[in-house]
Amino acid sequence: MQVSMLAGGVAGTKPVRELVTVALDAMAAAVPAGPVPRGGPAAVVAADLDLLPDVGIGEVPALDQLSRLLVAGSVDPTHPWCAAHLHGPPLAVAAAADLVASILNPSMDSWDQAPSASELERVLTRALARLVGHDDALITSGGTESNLLGLLMARERFGWVQPVCGRTAHHSVARAAWLLGLPEPLLVDCEDGRLRVDHLTELLAGLDGPAVVVATAGTTDTGAVDPIARIRAAAPDAWLHVDAAYGGAVLFSDRLAPLLDGVADADSVGMDLHKFGWQPIAAGVFTSRRPLSALDVTADYLNAADDTEAGLPDLLGRSLRTSRRPDAFKIAVTLRALGRQGIGLLVEQCCAAAAGVADLVDAHPGLTLWARPELSTVVFRPVGADDAEVAAIRRELLDDGTAVLGRAAVDGRLWLKLTLLRPGATAPEYADLLDLVAS
Ligand SMILES: *Cc1c(COP(=O)(O)O)cnc(C)c1O
Numbered sequence: 001m002q003v004s005m006l007a008g009g010v011a012g013t014k015p016v017r018e019l020v021t022v023a024l025d026a027m028a029a030a031v032p033a034g035p036v037p038r039g040g041p042a043a044v045v046a047a048d049l050d051l052l053p054d055v056g057i058g059e060v061p062a063l064d065q066l067s068r069l070l071v072a073g074s075v076d077p078t079h080p081w082c083a084a085h086l087h088g089p090p091l092a093v094a095a096a097a098d099l100v101a102s103i104l105n106p107s108m109d110s111w112d113q114a115p116s117a118s119e120l121e122r123v124l125t126r127a128l129a130r131l132v133g134h135d136d137a138l139i140t141s142g143g144t145e146s147n148l149l150g151l152l153m154a155r156e157r158f159g160w161v162q163p164v165c166g167r168t169a170h171h172s173v174a175r176a177a178w179l180l181g182l183p184e185p186l187l188v189d190c191e192d193g194r195l196r197v198d199h200l201t202e203l204l205a206g207l208d209g210p211a212v213v214v215a216t217a218g219t220t221d222t223g224a225v226d227p228i229a230r231i232r233a234a235a236p237d238a239w240l241h242v243d244a245a246y247g248g249a250v251l252f253s254d255r256l257a258p259l260l261d262g263v264a265d266a267d268s269v270g271m272d273l274h275k276f277g278w279q280p281i282a283a284g285v286f287t288s289r290r291p292l293s294a295l296d297v298t299a300d301y302l303n304a305a306d307d308t309e310a311g312l313p314d315l316l317g318r319s320l321r322t323s324r325r326p327d328a329f330k331i332a333v334t335l336r337a338l339g340r341q342g343i344g345l346l347v348e349q350c351c352a353a354a355a356g357v358a359d360l361v362d363a364h365p366g367l368t369l370w371a372r373p374e375l376s377t378v379v380f381r382p383v384g385a386d387d388a389e390v391a392a393i394r395r396e397l398l399d400d401g402t403a404v405l406g407r408a409a410v411d412g413r414l415w416l417k418l419t420l421l422r423p424g425a426t427a428p429e430y431a432d433l434l435d436l437v438a439s
Contacts, residue, residue: 005059007102007103007105008103008104008105012103013103016099016103019059019060019063020099022060022063022064022067023063023064023067025064026063026064026065026067026068026071027067027068027071029068030067030068030069030071030072031071031072032071032072032076033071033072033073033074033075033076033401034076034079034401034402035075035076035079035080035081035082035401035402035403035404036075036076036082036398036401036402036403036404037072037073037074037075037401038399038400038401039399039401040398040399043073044073046069049069075087075404077089077421077422078422080422080425080429080430081402081403081404081430081433082403082404083403083404083405083406083418083419083420083421083422084404084405084406084407084417084418084419085404085406085419086220086245086246086272086275086419086421087275087419087421088274088275088276088277088278088421088422089278089421089422090274090278090279090280091278091279091334091338093333093334093337094278094279094280094330094331094333094334095280095330096333097329097330097332097333097334098280098329098330100329101117101325101326101327101329101330104117104326106118106326106329107323107324107325108121108139108315108318108319108324108325108326108328109302109315109316109319109321109322109323109324110302110303110315110316111312111313111315112312114315114326117326117328117329118313118315119313120326120328120329120332121139121318121326121328121329121332122313123332124328124331124332124335125137125138125139125285125328127335128285128287129287129288131251131252131340132248132251132263132264132269132271132287133263133264134264134269134287134288134289135288135289135290135291136287136288136290136291136292137285137286137287137288138285138286138287138288138292138295138318138319139283139284139285139286139318139319139324139327139328139331140270140282140284140285140286140319141282141284141321142245142272142274142281142282142283142284143170143172143243143245143270143272143284144170144172144175144176145284145286145320146243146245146268146270146271146272146284146285146286147170147172147173147176147214147241147243147270148172148175148176148179148180148320149268149270149286149320150176150212150214150239150241150243150267150268150270150286151163151173151176151177151180151182151212151214151241152176152180152294153239153241153267153268153288153292153294154210154212154239154241154267154268155180155182155212156294157210157239158209158210158239159210160182160209160210161182161209161210161211161212161239162182162183162186162207162209162210162211162212163176163177163182163183163184163185163186163211163212163214164185164186164188164200164203164204164211164212164213164214164235164238165185165186165187165188165195165213165214165215165216166187166188166189166190166194166195166214166215166216166219166226167187167188167189167190168190168193168194168195168216168219168221168222168224169185169187169214169216169219169243170216170219170220170243170245173185173214173243185214186203186207188200188203190224192224192371193219193221193222193223193224193371193410194224194225194226194227195215195216195226195227195231197227197230197231197234200213200231200234200235201234204234204235204238210237210238210239211235211237211238211239212238212239212240212241213231213235213238213239213240213241214241214242214243215227215228215231215240215241215242215243215266216242216243216244217242217243217244217246217247217248217259217260217263218244218245218246218247218248218374218375219246220245220246221377221379221408221409221410221417222370222371222374222377222379222408222410222417223246223247223354223373223374223375223376223377223419224371224374225247225259225260225374225375228240228242228260228261228262228263228265228266229261229262229265230262231262232262232265232266239267239268240265240266240267240268241266241267241268241269241270242260242263242266242268242269242270243270244260244263244269244270244271245270245271245272245275245284246272246275246276246375247259247260247271247276247375248260248269248270248271248272248276248285249271249273249275249276249277249343249347250276250347250375251263251271252340252341252343252344252347253344253345253347253348254344255344255348256344256347256348256351259374259375264289265289266289267288267289267290268286268287268288268289269286269287270284270285270286270287271284271285271287272284272285273285273331273334275421276346276347276350276376276421277331277334277343278334278346278421278423279327279330279331279334280330282325282327283327283330283331284327285331292317292318293317295316295317295318295319295320296314296316296317297316297317298316299316302315302316302322303315303316346423347376349423349424349425350375350376350420350421350422350423350425351373351375351376353376353420353425353426353427354373354375354376354377354378354418354420355372355373355427356426356427356428357378357418357420357427357430357434358372358373358378359427360427360430360431360434361378361380361434364434364435364438365383365438366382366383366435366437366438366439367380367381367382367383367434367437367438368380368381368382368383370410370411370415376419376420376421377417377418377419377420378417378418378420379408379410379415379416379417380415380416380417380418380434380437381413381414381415381416382437382438383438387413387414390407390414390415390416391407391414393405393416393437394406394407394416397436397437402433402436403433403436405417405418405437406418406419416437418430
């Protein structure tokens, strides 16, 4: 059997180049499933596959076989009709950059494991903090971790805080409260998917202690953006965390950035560049109005005080994690390649496509539009269908391999949704799908 080759080092590019060719050839030869493999979970059963054989089958056969299997059994976020979730197709340049990161394998917990990677992360996070109007930023695994950090920073600031968020906030806010030993969030009523500031004011007036208010810039269900500036005005003493996992990327666009007016006055903001941003997962960013020091910790083997005094950067306080992938690298390559305007344009295209699809829904006699999209999510339902029928339509399209539509429980009813995250998407691509849903 062939001896396994290492990826890194001077000799590493040769075996990786050969295996990448095997992988890409296998992907090209596999039969693509369309937006989603037909036949549901039964169609992707792999129980007969021995994934821990006593004797391995070899690198090339294993990579070839499992790559084909994965292609044939994957949903395809580059397909127009794969549009359920905040699950985007990564840019080729970002995927290639991620390969470089995988090969070199810097670990972001100490300078002596990641000299250049940690410097690039420092410079990138500066730039992203500036984009928000903030002072500091960290790389996270995504919105879940960013929300946890937001609540954690608030608790560190006040000792104890009452979480408060809109009813449409992400479930990870309540989980973060649970993890941190904080009370369950007080839920603010929403109107048109957005937190109602008058109700927030009323809830805050009834509180004794400090609060952390979580505003959502782009809710997962509808893409609605909470009124950040008015929330800040209504809660001047609270820690304000903005969950901009979805909507944060509008800051790359001069035209759309006003949607997030007031964001610089929030105490912390999370945004996910693996949603809008077209990065391979994970690519979360957490920004803070003040320099971040709450996560500082010393472990002698990673950041001894004398090493830090001697000038080695102390990285351990830049994350809750210890070993950590250099997710900043692919983001840095992408942003340098496309620039702020390039990314902004892609965000604008998706939002424009959603507006066009909303027009089609509006004009369709068999469909009802929930509301005009604020970002790139179109929420709609067939006229005259009950919730069980709406749920069944989504499952049928999934099961026969036709489309991946999202579902959203909004205003007490079940809706279907299209989340457009594919650069270059156009409204006419969705006309036939809308007809299918309505029929
Ligand atoms: C996706 C999402 C999250 C969770 O982010 P992950 O990157 O999946 O951890 C949090 N908040 C909102 C509004 C989201 O859309």
